Amino acid sequence: MTTQTPAPAAQAGLSERYQPLIGGRFASPTTETFAAINPATGAHLADITRGSQADITDAVAAAKSAFPGWAATPVEQRSAMLVELARVIDANIDRLALIDALDIGRRVSETTIDHARAADQYRFFAAAAVTHAGWNRSIAGGIAIAKREPIGVVGQIIPWNVPAIMAAFKMAPALAAGNTVVLKPDENASLSTLELGKYISEIFPPGVVNIVPGLGEEAGAALTAHPDVQKLAFTGSTEVGRLIAHAGADRLVPVSLELGGKSPNIVFPDVTDVDAIVDNAAFAVAHCNGQSCLAGTRLFVHDDIYDTFMPKLVAGFERIVVGSPLDPTTVVSCLVSSEQGERVLDYIDIGKKEGADLLAGGDRIDVPGNEFGHFVRPALFATENSARIAQEEIFGPVLSVIRWNDYDTMIAEANGIRYGLAAGLYTNDIANAMKTADALEAGSVWINGYFNMIDGSPFGGYKDSGFGSEYCAETLNMYTHLKSVTLLNEPVAPFFLP
Numbered sequence: 001m002t003t004q005t006p007a008p009a010a011q012a013g014l015s016e017r018y019q020p021l022i023g024g025r026f027a028s029p030t031t032e033t034f035a036a037i038n039p040a041t042g043a044h045l046a047d048i049t050r051g052s053q054a055d056i057t058d059a060v061a062a063a064k065s066a067f068p069g070w071a072a073t074p075v076e077q078r079s080a081m082l083v084e085l086a087r088v089i090d091a092n093i094d095r096l097a098l099i100d101a102l103d104i105g106r107r108v109s110e111t112t113i114d115h116a117r118a119a120d121q122y123r124f125f126a127a128a129a130v131t132h133a134g135w136n137r138s139i140a141g142g143i144a145i146a147k148r149e150p151i152g153v154v155g156q157i158i159p160w161n162v163p164a165i166m167a168a169f170k171m172a173p174a175l176a177a178g179n180t181v182v183l184k185p186d187e188n189a190s191l192s193t194l195e196l197g198k199y200i201s202e203i204f205p206p207g208v209v210n211i212v213p214g215l216g217e218e219a220g221a222a223l224t225a226h227p228d229v230q231k232l233a234f235t236g237s238t239e240v241g242r243l244i245a246h247a248g249a250d251r252l253v254p255v256s257l258e259l260g261g262k263s264p265n266i267v268f269p270d271v272t273d274v275d276a277i278v279d280n281a282a283f284a285v286a287h288c289n290g291q292s293c294l295a296g297t298r299l300f301v302h303d304d305i306y307d308t309f310m311p312k313l314v315a316g317f318e319r320i321v322v323g324s325p326l327d328p329t330t331v332v333s334c335l336v337s338s339e340q341g342e343r344v345l346d347y348i349d350i351g352k353k354e355g356a357d358l359l360a361g362g363d364r365i366d367v368p369g370n371e372f373g374h375f376v377r378p379a380l381f382a383t384e385n386s387a388r389i390a391q392e393e394i395f396g397p398v399l400s401v402i403r404w405n406d407y408d409t410m411i412a413e414a415n416g417i418r419y420g421l422a423a424g425l426y427t428n429d430i431a432n433a434m435k436t437a438d439a440l441e442a443g444s445v446w447i448n449g450y451f452n453m454i455d456g457s458p459f460g461g462y463k464d465s466g467f468g469s470e471y472c473a474e475t476l477n478m479y480t481h482l483k484s485v486t487l488l489n490e491p492v493a494p495f496f497l498p
């Protein structure tokens, strides 16, 4: 007797049709759907309701009616539910990670880390909310206090690259602070968020979390324009972020934005462990298949070390295994869609036409059984900071190496970009490291280890990378009003009337 291994989609236990989560139920007046397609194989994974204005109206109404009860729920109980959600994610991590690998084409080992980090976020904000304090000061005959109050219904919109982390970055602080949520996942990556919705519906009261999949210009625009949404939180491109900021301005509601990036990664000449830095540089640009807002896409290598460093970097790029998202030996897998794949290949072409020196990769390859997918070998260019490939966010595995020798010029070039999300630097000189961290216009600076995000350390952008900090206790401030209350022990003596 032979036992057959189930097909990955069956292993993932996907439903045939996904509906929005509204008021604790998966239902929708909308009949139109869009398809979730495996970007590697082209296989149809599921149909998803194309959330409409009516769905957003229902979801916001459900969130609005759930808000008073949720805001009044003791923070310890809210926290317990977040901890339970984290436990359920951990218990189902293999399935959730497989769903993301099938849905967005990233390798399973990475999507597993995404869900583990997401679980950590729910636990982090469960703890942070309990100690989230207002302010107080004794005054003559009384006390002045400031109380933190949840804002109300929060509208949240996320991109496709790391859906588990994006959903957690948005929902964990909002819920911990006592808000109710309407979340719109990206049309390229809705499945794991809707699966998470199944767990959420068993843990949280109805209406506290509502998830409406759909297109940006339909469900997304309807959510940002809805008069009962009291705060908007968005992660995605700078162009759409600007639309969200306008929508917030029109209704005078607070907006937080996590947008694009084109981060510098700087190698100083005093480094000793060149192999480790080569590894960091490759990881910085090629993790997530390069589809990461904080990718280190501009590598500044000092003249004195350039000739030692570059052959190792080229050899490192040549060793990167490009393969199926389900193959455990894969390092870089498939881009999220044909559209994204063509965009990345177009930029590689632009780089060549601009005269940049292509030192490794940059070609599309066929991966057996996955011929539909755009598998692109990470491209390594030597170029100038002014080149288009060095200035524009490509959102794919394309690295621009820029040779430098003058510190001030290098810093001016590192900052000479519209974005300011992250930066990396490598040196053994702590004074130089701290001076350079101060000089960089970036929300996060990682010294001697790229992408070293620590739970509790703020994550947010400068310049066109947005505003507001996530990932840290201060995020709870973005999801609360600060109300000032002044108490006197007894009424003041008459003092005004003549």
Ligand code: NAD
Pocket (backbone or CB within 6 Å): 157, 158, 159, 160, 161, 162, 184, 185, 186, 187, 214, 215, 216, 217, 219, 220, 221, 224, 235, 236, 237, 238, 240, 241, 243, 258, 259, 260, 261, 292, 293, 294, 393, 395, 421, 461, 465
């Ligand atoms: P995108 O801006 O096209 O889409 C993001 C989300 O916005 C999606 O859910 C989409 O449906 C929605 N949307 C699109 N048009 C809309 C509209 N008119 N109104 C309301 N919602 C709308 O971004 P993308 O291409 O999916 O994602 C890649 C971008 O996201 C990159 O620029 C990347 O740097 C950025 N990103 C930033 C961070 C961060 O934390 N800073 C993290 C991940 C991704």
